[in-house]
Amino acid sequence: MTIVVYNTLTRETEPFETLEPGQVRMYVCGPTVYDEAHVGHAMSSIVFDFVRRYLEYRGYQVRHVMNFTDVDDKIIARAHKLGEDPAALANRYVERYQDQLDRLNVRRPTALPRVSQTIDEIIAMIEGLIERGHAYATPSGDVYFRVHTDADYGKLSRRKLEEAVSGTRVTSSEEKLDEGDFALWKAAKPGEPSWDSPWGKGRPGWHIECSAMNMRYLGEQIDIHGGGNDLIFPHHENEIAQTESFTGKPFARYWMHNGMLQLKGEKMSKSLGNLVTIDEFLAEHDADVLRVVIAGSGYRKPLMFNSDVLADGERALERLRSALRPATGDGTAGPAAEQLADHVRAARAAFEAAMDNDFNTAGGLAAIFDLVRAINAARDAGIGGEPFADAQGVFRTLTDVLGLRLAGPEAGEQSIAPFVELLLVVRQDLRKAKQWALSDKIRDELKALGVIVEDSPQGSTWRLAD
RNA sequence: GGCGACGUAGCCAAGUGGCAAGGCAGGGGUCUGCAAAACCCCGAUCGCCGGUUCAAAUCCGGCCGUCGCCUCCA
The missing domain is CATH 1.10.730.10 (Isoleucyl-tRNA Synthetase; Domain 1)
Known part of the structure; x- marks a missing residue:
């Protein structure tokens, strides 16, 4: 039996064949760490944890990379608002998320790179794109990807370039050659975190990080690229454009996208404010x-x-x-x-x-x-x-x-066990004497305390209620 | 407006050409002093209308409805 995978790129289910026999290179887009992660993020991580676990069950060795976007406009804005250092804020949520993944029993990805630790690779890649004529720097120190140089731009989201552009509501920069061009590098504004580059101080645009991290941790070509389906455009579309323009090779063999969690009939998202955080969920x-x-x-x-x-x-x-x-x-x-x-x-x-x-x-x-x-x-x-x-x-x-632990509630079980069992021994005698009222009272009272007693022909058993 | 996805029993939801999985809830039964658990049995012709086919929930067209992307987003 072979595994088949639905590929967003072709919109078809295809046989799963890896670049290297027995080896899977899988990259999954992780969160931008500027706020509390919600169950929608958890869903994405869990879905690809299922994928990883099943591939491992089938004998594959899986190299699984998930990134943290720790350099970003929203992080900066949030940090300013809180009067905090952006890097410290991002770091806090990175650590939080890793802890949440552990509690969700998500297997640790084999690498968890961050944008802030991949700057050299990002700069090198942008330079390469400029050399190959796929990108250009502007006088103010921004670098844009030149969308028209990518012949099959739009193939993932099935968008024609003109459509993608005409739908854009963003005010276009005067310096862009085309509306659809997107930033690879943004010149630093005062008070923002920045790194030195051939184009002056600045920071990476949103999409280039994933291309650079893929290259660094998995190579020029990978097997599976995953993420939420809200990332198909523009993020993954742009990622393909960058990487394939840089390497000249097909990037990911299978693009997998998970659906969105629906809360009250709407997608759960930060901007809609209808979210349940992972911590809130796990508390209950x-x-x-x-x-x-x-x-x-x-x-x-x-x-x-x-x-x-x-x-x-x-x-x-x-x-x-x-x-x-x-x-x-x-x-x-x-x-x-x-x-x-x-x-x-x-x-x-x-x-x-x-x-x-x-x-x-x-x-x-x-x-x-x-x-x-x-x-x-x-x-x-x-x-x-x-x-x-x-x-x-x-x-x-x-x-x-499926990553299920199936552990029953056990807190304190050790310490109460002797007492519960003593009660059950006494109750057994009461039952032999047909003292139903008393024995039922013990069972009811224990239940009220969260201990479920069940009688069977083989005797009585007990366990803790949830 | 453009692109895309979806619409299956009370609820959640598999199945994408050949007599419609599973979970929850509900009904009946076995077991049991009772209760609980467990086990057994019971439910839908798949949004609507056409078409293709020996055969369609599954393919094609139209309609209605819900949702996503097009701006940061798992």
Whole structure:
């Protein structure tokens, strides 16, 4: 079976073939660090974490680069407003975001470059573009990319140059040769962070950083370039123009774009002010909830995000966790054991078939839920031992591809365990004596304290509520 | 205005030519002293109208609706 990937560049699903066998070079656009990151950013990071984890599951070695844009107009504006150093402000959010990624169980990218640490490469690339006639410096010290020199400009966003230009509402600089030309380098204004360059003090434009970082960490050509679909134009369009004009080679083989999170029917964004920050989300929910919700739909489609969806996600997560409850019997043979083994095989095959198809996590998750049912049915049928452990092992392997931790609430569990168990021993005696009122009272009171007691023919079990 | 995406059961949502996954909610049942959990069973002809095809949710055209990009944006 081969993996197929939907490529924004061709608008088609294509077989996945890497530049180097077994090696994947993947670059994903990260955030501009001027403010608190929201769940939309988290979604993008999680989507490409799914991609990475699945490719690794399939045996690829993945070099995964995610950038931080730490030099930018908004960062400067924000820092001025707060009376803070722009670099310090950016640095703070960079560290915050890395911590948030950890808490979201996103595998650390193999490199996390920042614009401020890639200035030399950026300058070198701009010089190269000027030499090749694709860029020009202006008297005031700006450098622009000359869009007309790129014959296939607009191929990613399917925009004709004239259209792209006529739609532009930005006041054009007098010094630009063409409306569509975009800045590679911006001359410094007083009080702004700046670096020395052949064109005087200044700082990089928005798009050149990603081209330079790609080149530095992954080379002239890469396999996967990812990001939110709001970056298709102009960011990724310009990135292609710069890199391909510089190298003369096709840049990324597969352009992958995730859909936007929808909040109250609108895209979640800072400018609309309708956002939920990652910290706010994690204060209320387990990271697994976000992963289950995101995995439950196609990564390219807009994703509904509201309290109903989150509540459904919580319940779905509980159901997933139910598969990890221990066996209650020790049967290892017979029809039930064989049926379990069959279901495990089928679930794994279905999971892979779905994921091979453009990382269809919704289909993969469905296969996992089928496995949950099989495991729970086997437990009910008294299966235990190796067959049961194997099934749970596969379950763990597959849920790990989706980055699910599936840890139940455990805070303080160690310390309360002896007391809860003592209560259950006493309660067991009460039940033997058919003292239902009292034994039910214990169960109800424990529940009120967040301890769920469940009785079964094999005895009573307990666990913490969420 | 230009470019693009989407519209599947109460809700979320897979599936892109051959009898419509999964989750949540709901109903019925098994188990149980009861409760819970788990397990079993139950639901849609896929926005509307035409067309292509032996066959369409899946392809083509039109209409309606929602959303995104065109300005910083995951």
